[in-house]
Amino acid sequence: MLIQQFRNRIHYISVNSTFIFMFLMSITLIGCERIQQVVSPDDLGATVSDTVKIGFIYSSPDPGTTRNGAELAVTVANKNEGINGTPIELIIKDDNKDVELSVKHVESLIREGVLAIVGPDYSDIALEVGKVTQENKIPMVTTYPTNPNVTKGRDYTFMGGFIDPFQAKVIASFAIKELSAKNSAVLTETGNTYSEGLSNVFIETFLSQGGTVATHQFYETGTTDFTEQLMYIDAVDPAVDIIFLPGLGSEFPLAVKQAKSTDFSISATFLGGDGWDRPDLVEIGGTAVEGSFFTNHFSPGSQLSELGQQFVDAYIELYNIPPDGPAALGYDAMTIVIEAIRRTNDNDTEAIRDEIMATQDYDGATQISRFDENRHAIKSLVVNTVKNGEIQAHRFLQHDE
Numbered sequence: 226m227l228i229q230q231f232r233n234r235i236h237y238i239s240v241n242s243t244f245i246f247m248f249l250m251s252i253t254l255i256g257c258e259r260i261q262q263v264v265s266p267d268d269l270g271a272t273v274s275d276t277v278k279i280g281f282i283y284s285s286p287d288p289g290t291t292r293n294g295a296e297l298a299v300t301v302a303n304k305n306e307g308i309n310g311t312p313i314e315l316i317i318k319d320d321n322k323d324v325e326l327s328v329k330h331v332e333s334l335i336r337e338g339v340l341a342i343v344g345p346d347y348s349d350i351a352l353e354v355g356k357v358t359q360e361n362k363i364p365m366v367t368t369y370p371t372n373p374n375v376t377k378g379r380d381y382t383f384m385g386g387f388i389d390p391f392q393a394k395v396i397a398s399f400a401i402k403e404l405s406a407k408n409s410a411v412l413t414e415t416g417n418t419y420s421e422g423l424s425n426v427f428i429e430t431f432l433s434q435g436g437t438v439a440t441h442q443f444y445e446t447g448t449t450d451f452t453e454q455l456m457y458i459d460a461v462d463p464a465v466d467i468i469f470l471p472g473l474g475s476e477f478p479l480a481v482k483q484a485k486s487t488d489f490s491i492s493a494t495f496l497g498g499d500g501w502d503r504p505d506l507v508e509i510g511g512t513a514v515e516g517s518f519f520t521n522h523f524s525p526g527s528q529l530s531e532l533g534q535q536f537v538d539a540y541i542e543l544y545n546i547p548p549d550g551p552a553a554l555g556y557d558a559m560t561i562v563i564e565a566i567r568r569t570n571d572n573d574t575e576a577i578r579d580e581i582m583a584t585q586d587y588d589g590a591t592q593i594s595r596f597d598e599n600r601h602a603i604k605s606l607v608v609n610t611v612k613n614g615e616i617q618a619h620r621f622l623q624h625d626e
Contacts, residue, residue: 280343282334328353407466
């Protein structure tokens with residue numbers, strides 16, 4: 226009930242980075258009941274006509290938690306006197322993973338007068354939404370998207386997460402250096418730009434570092450029986466050391482579960498990308514996903530800054546669960562936008578765009594050193610593992626490692 230009460234359509238907030246730490250500490254002390262009061266329009270004494278409007282587009286139910294993180298960021302900001310004294314009105318839209326609906330949402334948000342957009346959650350949606358924000362010169366910071374083409378030719382679009390080539394190179398190098406892998410198989414969701422993009426870069430990197438890709442298999446979206454693909458992998462001699470499976474939906478845990486069944490003799494370690502950060506990963510994959518590794522944007526058990534740990538504590542206090550990668554991305558994208566608006570005096574969208582680009586050494590749920598010339602976030606990465614039935618941090622990597 227708390228989350229439902231907290232999730233009113235309109236929230237009012239602003240940020241002052243000097244006070245973020247103090248406020249996050251206060252959440253632990255004053256509890257969730259006070260948080261609800263913080264976001265209450267009555268408590269703020271604000272009306273819709275005297276607010277700074279920010280739009281937020283997300284996808285439910287998966288990942289969904291980007292909304293949690295964004296709302297927490299807005300709560301922190303509102304507690305600290307709004308944007309230059311003016312509260313924030315956060316207008317939330319759920320696109321249900323529908324591209325056309327998301328485009329309609331962003332058009333509606335622009336008509337309502339938002340100064341910036343946070344989201345959407347998926348690359349294929351962000352590619353279309355970005356056309357609209359670029360045409361209208363509205364800054365947009367994405368949450369979960371990792372396809373580098375999201376920002377191509379669009380100087381008003383920024384990516385809050387790392388890009389696919391980066392995470393694919395990291396996990397390929399991890400396989401070679403830490404797992405001593407030599408022979409691999411790749412299992413790709415055909416027609417999925419995320420899965421195909423990661424697979425291509427993984428293969429290129431793995432081969433360049435002396436590895437071998439014995440077989441590259443494909444499956445269709447919605448597949449539940451992977452017998453044909455797994456037979457090819459099982460037949461490789463010598464057996465593969467690792468299987469790279471960059472999935473997004475619920476299919477890939479089923480593939481791992483079937484691969485580890487008595488129907489096959491596959492003992493290879495499974496590796497994946499950030500799409501593995503699913504709350505139902507272990508529920509679907511069971512013990513089969515134990516010992517797997519995957520790249521991720523965030524882990525509450527990884528090497529966190531002081532502010533990062535306070536984000537975790539505040540999130541748990543509010544939602545009664547630890548934050549995942551999407552939640553951290555929602556929090557950071559929203560905070561970066563709020564801080565950029567604060568650094569402008571006239572709420573000009575071009576100036577806001579410039580201030581987002583000027584972001585340096587951001588410290589929040591995650592750490593971002595800067596945005597590069599393509600408006601991609603230069604940031605850290607976590608390699609997670611599944612251990613004792615739980616997703617746990619295995620290794621924290623800076624961008625230049």
